[in-house]
Amino acid sequence: MSTESAISFSRVSRHFSRQGxxxxxxxIADLSFAISAGEHICVVGRTGCGKSTSVSLLLGLLPASSGSVRVLGVDPYRDFQRLRGRIGCVFQSDRLLPWRSAIDNVLMPMEILRSCNSSVRDSAAELLARVGLAGYEQAFPHQLSGGMRQRVAFARALITQPDILIADEAFGHLDEVTAGALRHDFKRISRARGQTVYQITHSLDEALEVADRILxxxxxxxxxxxxxxxxxxxxxxxxxxxxQSLRSLIAGNSENAVLEEVG
Ligand SMILES: Nc1ncnc2c1ncn2[C@@H]1O[C@H](COP(=O)(O)OP(=O)(O)OP(=O)(O)O)[C@@H](O)[C@H]1O
Incomplete structure (x- = not known):
């Protein structure tokens, strides 16, 4: 597998023990794929097929039971220190801190990296403007709609200028119009920055709209x-x-599907 991949899984398995x-x-069982820098990958599949587990492995929250996971050439479980600030994440729930204003939520990762200064505060305000929230810097999460809170979460994911963005069902709970607008902005910003995107979604239409490749x-x-x-x-x-092949595969019916060789 190429050493230049932004993300690679090589024969990765992950088992969980079950109580009793x-x-x-x-x-995850014997999973291999590679994603190039700047690619936008959408991962689809039925519930329980391991999508969120793959995100936990990428974020170094779990070790693989076997095989090798590499993010920007680094083992994320053993050496996460080298990936600090290089991966931005957005999840289904916005995970904002309710006692912090929008801008102070966006600044959280920079505080953790001990990199906060007045120019970073300006960047946070600029990011909020880029995701459509100019004028809401001092608003608290309870004063914002679900879509607006998710926009703050996106700005927070972008503040460290990460190489990789992970979106785990980040649009799933929003109404279609709000989700569509947010997807559009997310794609525009990540493409302009040349970021690699690993996006989990239950929606094939969403994947067809934004992905360079669908896994x-x-x-x-x-x-x-x-x-x-x-x-x-x-x-x-x-x-x-x-x-149609994609729909068949997602439904678990591989007989009608045209499979492509996995590189
Ligand atoms: N911490 C855990 N302990 C035990 N089993 C787990 C754990 N995490 C995941 N699993 C199991 O691993 C399998 C894959 O789960 P995972 O959450 O990765 O799937 P998913 O594709 O993200 O599902 P969904 O689309 O419903 O979010 C499931 O059978 C799940 O029950």
């Missing part, structure tokens, strides 16, 4: 297929077939 059960459960996972955490934008972006009959 002799056998452990496999959340379909099947239980237990295996690659069922990887598709690139060139395969689906037009409204030709061939591309319609690929979209």
């Amino acid at each position: 059960a002799r056998e452990s459960v496999a959340a 379909v996972l099947q239980r237990p955490g295996k690659v069922a297929g990887i598709f690139s934008r060139a395969q689906w972006q037009d409204s030709t009959a061939e591309h319609a077939k690929v979209k």
Whole structure:
């Protein structure tokens, strides 16, 4: 697997022991894929196929049971210190601190990195403006709508100028119009900054809209297929077939699916 990959999983497995059960459960099994710097990958698959576990492995919250996970060439579990500030995350819930204003929430990662100064405060205000929240710097989370709070969470993920952005179902709980606008801004900003995006979603339409490639996972955490934008972006009959294959794979019916060789 290329050493230049922004993210790589090489034959990764992750098991969990279950209380009272002799056998452990496999959340991820022999998973291999590589993502280049600047690529936008969407990960889709049915519930329980290991999507969130892959995020925990990327963030170094869990060790792999076997195989190797590399983020920017670093083992995130053993050497997370080298990745501090280089990965930004947005989750389904905004995880804002209710007693802090919007701008002070955005500044949190910089405080943790001990890098807060007046120019960073200006950058935070500028970021809030870029996600559509100019004038809301001093608002507290309870004074903002769900969509606005998620925008603050995006600004917080961007403040360290990370190389990698992880979005784990970050648009899932918003209404379609709010989610669509936020997705658009997220894509615009991450592309302008050349960031690598690892986005988990339950929505194939969302993935088709924003991804450079779509990674379909099947239980237990295996690659069922990887598709690139060139395969689906037009409204030709061939591309319609690929979209149908994607839907089949996600539904767990691989017989009708056209599988691509995983590089
Ligand atoms: N901490 C844990 N302890 C035990 N089992 C776990 C743990 N975390 C995940 N699992 C199991 O691993 C499997 C994969 O879970 P994971 O949350 O990664 O799936 P997912 O694809 O993100 O699901 P969803 O789409 O519902 O969020 C599931 O069977 C789950 O029960």
